[in-house]
Amino acid sequence: MIMICDKHGEYESKVTQGGLGVFRSYCPNCLKEAAVNNEMLEMNRTKERLKVRIKEMIKAADIPKRFTECSFDNYVAKTKEVIAAVKGCEDFVRNYEENSKTGASLFLCGTYGTGKTHLAIAILRELMIANRGSGKYTTTLRMIRDIRSSYSREVNQTEQQIIDKYVNQDLLILDEVGLQYGTDSEKILLFDVINGRYEEMKPTILISNLGVDGIKVFMGERIFDRLTEGKSNLIVMDWESYRK
Numbered sequence: 001m002i003m004i005c006d007k008h009g010e011y012e013s014k015v016t017q018g019g020l021g022v023f024r025s026y027c028p029n030c031l032k033e034a035a036v037n038n039e040m041l042e043m044n045r046t047k048e049r050l051k052v053r054i055k056e057m058i059k060a061a062d063i064p065k066r067f068t069e070c071s072f073d074n075y076v077a078k079t080k081e082v083i084a085a086v087k088g089c090e091d092f093v094r095n096y097e098e099n100s101k102t103g104a105s106l107f108l109c110g111t112y113g114t115g116k117t118h119l120a121i122a123i124l125r126e127l128m129i130a131n132r133g134s135g136k137y138t139t140t141l142r143m144i145r146d147i148r149s150s151y152s153r154e155v156n157q158t159e160q161q162i163i164d165k166y167v168n169q170d171l172l173i174l175d176e177v178g179l180q181y182g183t184d185s186e187k188i189l190l191f192d193v194i195n196g197r198y199e200e201m202k203p204t205i206l207i208s209n210l211g212v213d214g215i216k217v218f219m220g221e222r223i224f225d226r227l228t229e230g231k232s233n234l235i236v237m238d239w240e241s242y243r244k
Contacts (some may be wrong), residue, residue: 005030006170050129063121070121081239087141088235089119093126096133096203098181098231098236100170103201105227107234109215113241117208120173123205128172135171140190141179147189163189168198177208178218189222212236 003013005027014025058068077086085108092099092106093242106123108116115138120137127133143166150159164174172193197204206227208215216224228234 005029051139054125054129057134058125060126061124061136064123067117067121067137069186070118071125072119072122075115075118075122075190079239081152082237085235085237086119092203092205092233093160095231096127099203101201102231103203104231104233105206105207106232107206107215107227108237109206109210109212109234110237110242111239112131113120113211114237114239116237117175120175120205120207124171133170133175136166136169136172137173137175138166139176140174140178141176143174143193144186144189156157163192163196166193167200167202168215169202171203171205171206173205175207177206178210178214187220187223194223194226198229 001024003024004010008027008029010192011027011029011217016023016025031161041175072086072090075086077083089108090104092146095104095133106120108120112118123136124135146167147159147162149155150162194204204227206215210218219227
């Protein structure tokens, strides 16, 4: 039976007889457009759900507002040294499942303003977007203060419980390593977290403005040895600051 669609003109309608009566098929072009529209609608809904999920994960990861949009795509890489640094961070993402099994860590060290924090956050965002892992960002001093907060009677967590909170993160980003006073108590707390993650074979990203020798002196040989064992990687970012 020939029918006329107001939008697409004539089309052949198939007539079938069923228990509920006679059924005539609709315009095939209208049905195709409806299917496309439904598919696009579902894609948009999926994108919105992804945005909400990423926003929730970023909040849970304690990523500062300034760095929430950091990604590999918006990191400026022009020289060979910078491109090599980005590739090293992308390799960490690419090999994340293996890194999670071996506890391989990543050092980003070098001068101020070279984008070390940007790349570390880009790694975490990439993993979260792909639903491959979660994590937490913190400065080393903030973590130490958090652990020490357990000494207050107003805090209902023990020192070990707060340490375990950092130890048990899938991926921990420790920023500003070396900006602390370097006291023995600070080093002990830092060792407790890093050694705990080492024993649990969990990867850690450490960011520091110190050079390699400076990191060894500040952290101590025991911590440095644990962090550089196996397939851990150290990337030196000592080019001119982007902030200038």
